[in-house]
Amino acid sequence: MPGTATPRNRGPAAAAENRAAILVAAHELFARQGYQVPLSAIARAAGVGQGVLYRHFPDRLALAWAVFADNFAELDRLAATTPGPECFGVLWRRLVAYVAASNAFIEVVVETRSRPPADVGEERLELLIAEPLARAQESGLADPAWTPRDVLLLLNMVYGLVLAHPEPEEAADAVRRGLELIDPRLV
Amino acid sequence: MPGTATPRNRGPAAAAENRAAILVAAHELFARQGYQVPLSAIARAAGVGQGVLYRHFPDRLALAWAVFADNFAELDRLAATTPGPECFGVLWRRLVAYVAASNAFIEVVVETRSRPPADVGEERLELLIAEPLARAQESGLADPAWTPRDVLLLLNMVYGLVLAHPEPEEAADAVRRGLELIDPRLV
Amino acid sequence: MPGTATPRNRGPAAAAENRAAILVAAHELFARQGYQVPLSAIARAAGVGQGVLYRHFPDRLALAWAVFADNFAELDRLAATTPGPECFGVLWRRLVAYVAASNAFIEVVVETRSRPPADVGEERLELLIAEPLARAQESGLADPAWTPRDVLLLLNMVYGLVLAHPEPEEAADAVRRGLELIDPRLV
Amino acid sequence: MPGTATPRNRGPAAAAENRAAILVAAHELFARQGYQVPLSAIARAAGVGQGVLYRHFPDRLALAWAVFADNFAELDRLAATTPGPECFGVLWRRLVAYVAASNAFIEVVVETRSRPPADVGEERLELLIAEPLARAQESGLADPAWTPRDVLLLLNMVYGLVLAHPEPEEAADAVRRGLELIDPRLV
């Protein structure tokens, strides 16, 4: 494999790069192998030593939360750049896509029995969704009875649909039909 | 060897008894400690040696499925003994209760990537529910658009609600409100 | 090495044998390599798997204490079978010999910050020595001012002499001269 | 690279300062956490990078010896400034105080299996003590039979008393009573 032969110790300058590589590898392996994937496998996939992984993320949970936080960053951007009543639908479908992308996303939730740090918790998601939801409700693009909290519950239900269908295509079908049963505007 | 006090070999007659004890212990420990509880803990709780557990259930999955199958047996009895249009509601609420009872129930589903044997799979649940659902629909106790398959999807959604709420009371609230969002008749 | 090829799994019957082998290996390796010797090395030297070591001794401390307890058993026998005023001297010299045999004996004491279980603690040693000491004092074989507790302090001082002299011969000389400085009857 | 805020390279002038800071930190941490404290913790406490620690002290042992040497420097000053027959007692009590201050002092001795460099070894202590001892013996403040080497043995015995008593107050009592058993003039 030409060009991939990374030198042994790339020095402190590689720190940010390493952190990012670990997040990518974790995202990938959590999705493919499940939350219980060996941390050493993540380190290997990221091309770093095990110690580096531990320096950046003291335990499995910290790593999982960091992966979450990464996703939140994108949602923030999306909310900021999408004006009008469509914003809610855009965010919702992005959220569903995250969940549908891998049922490991959900496994993390399952295994994460303790409370996540506030900046990746549900509170943040509620805040993010509140204003777009109101706009959508004004325009008839969302049920006026829904609260932001209800939207989280709807997302929780998507969790269930996805985790019960390990095969991605089946999961997509299940999510589509399931959301249809609740409200066609969610599909 | 004097004083060794071999702990009573109770002979072949104990086999069925042991199997039952293991299932009870597994049910209990899966619920309390999660799917990844050490098999040795289950054997200990059941009061049998680890070898016996292996004799009855070749691996963790087989044990998990057997626990499921146990639940199905009760649903069968319930379906057989509850006539009329109320039957669907009784079965549905029993199913929800199983799920709500412990999110370990769901963990088992989560961790169970491979297909379960037919006798504990969704097909069986679909068959079980089909006739009671039809009766309920005739009486207006269920949405006429729902297929038996849809009911499974609804149950999947309950999975999501439960697993996202580790505290039992929160989970109960979430399930109630979530089902309300879909159809008040499901609550 | 002919004749040493132990079979893979010798079964439960080997338990007592294994426990003894572990104690011997621990005694040996604590003495040669120090208290911090890897537990895996002890397991290897004992010819058992690491799990067996953990089954018998949940942690390093438990193992160290068990090694101590082994020594106490011999002292008990010695005290029981040696009548007369000589008994104190016999016990004392046995104790000194233990300590002189390896300064790892002392390292264990050093590292053992928490209280040992009563059956290997100093209380037991005090009880063991009290009566023989009294007999020796009556016969002029021990300083009448010494209490059993003082004898422990004297033993502590031997610790210091031994640990400060890693080479066994030097240690023996140091102990001899050191005890001479205190009381010739101790040599 | 904006915002990187390199933490001030203070240049060669800081070398001596760093060395001193490391010695202070090592003294402190050896005493509080034991000889096996991570070197990185010492570097952190000294406010230097790990590389600097390595520049000054190639390994743990070198650092330990340097800490010893520091103590010797104080003894030298004490010997030089205390004339008369009291000098021996002053030095002796200072030595005992060093030892009693922390049983980590002894742990270092225990772990230090190899020979220390001559300038911190026992030879130096012997030289230091010889002349004051002679003066004390002339004035009846020390047993005339003691050689300088014997005094080292007496100090070794104090090691033993201290290490066998992790609690500082107990250790002080043990040392007092132990020295009383040898010679009241040592207390």
Added chain:
DNA sequence: AATGAATGAGGTTTCATTCAT
């Protein structure tokens, strides 16, 4: 047929040491 001790692979975690910046 039941028991539970033994096995050992493989995960987690820590740190001494190196080295790019």
Added chain:
DNA sequence: TATGAATGAAACCTCATTCAT
């Protein structure tokens, strides 16, 4: 020259599984 991130060997410990009794 100082920094501290990266490295990776090696320790710890836990079970799933086997198998002598």
